[in-house]
Ligand SMILES: Nc1ncnc2c1ncn2[C@@H]1O[C@H](COP(=O)(O)OP(=O)(O)O)[C@@H](O)[C@H]1O
């Protein structure tokens with residue numbers, strides 16, 4: 716099994732428009748040379764203008780997808796995205812615990828950029844109590860970190876405080892993404908074990924094409940972990956990948972466009988150690 720191609724799974728929702736969700740994850744896996752598989756938890760009727768409708772997949776069918784993959788593939792890393800509601804979060808947790816899917820990257824997707832809810836509010840607590848303790852890394856954006864910590868996050872100090880409080884729930888690594896801030900640089904805070912931490916920055920690009928940035932970032936981390944890279948290496952590659960994918964933009968649709976998953980890694984990344 717050791718000489719098999721690295722295999723990875725996304726456990727998430729479908730974006731019919733192809734820019735976010737499972738579609739963005741599979742494109743990222745392909746671009747990073749790992750074999751991508753998927754477990755669909757929800758479906759969205761979505762395009763670059765927003766989400767028009769969404770619905771869950773039956774929990775018994777989520778179970779069936781986990782079982783199909785687990786008996787055949789040697790999955791070395793997994794990621795979660797849109798999980799819809801409490802019942803689906805719990806179904807994913809129960810199945811993940813029984814599986815041998817390797818380290819879990821949790822992207823606690825809550826609301827699409829256009830405002831459509833992708834997770835029912837009551838499920839935030841289930842993510843905290845049940846899913847995060849299973850995770851190897853969680854990658855909330857700023858509003859998601861605020862919802863999970865029930866606090867306002869406006870300064871670097873508050874970002875660090877929020878990351879530490881998320882780590883205390885029982886996850887080794889936390890990345891709070893700064894896409895929703897307004898600084899000149901798009902800066903993400905990375906907290907690892909033993910309070911080791913660093914800031915990952917890149918120039919903030921003035922573009923409408925940022926649909927699916929969070930999914931692309933977290934699935935790239937899962938892809939790198941599946942190849943055996945360290946967590947720090949995986950986080951830096953994911954930042955270079957998403958920066959390249961935004962920089963080398965593509966033009967599709969009429970609204971908030973997707974990123975370019977076949978772009979090269981960007982070299983405009985800086986890594987600054989937190990003292
Ligand atoms: N305009 C931008 N320019 C450069 N990087 C960005 C921009 N918007 C988001 N990013 C980066 O994309 C990644 C995803 O962040 P974010 O957009 O906050 O996630 P989400 O899609 O979950 O809301 C992060 O590394 C963030 O810094």
Ligand SMILES: Cc1ncc(COP(=O)(O)OP(=O)(O)O)c(N)n1
Pocket residue numbers: 727728729730735736737759761796797824826827828829833925926927928929930931
């Ligand atoms: C099916 C599905 N999953 C996740 C998202 C959210 O993706 P994200 O990377 O946060 O991008 P935006 O929606 O914020 O552009 C989604 N939209 N659909």
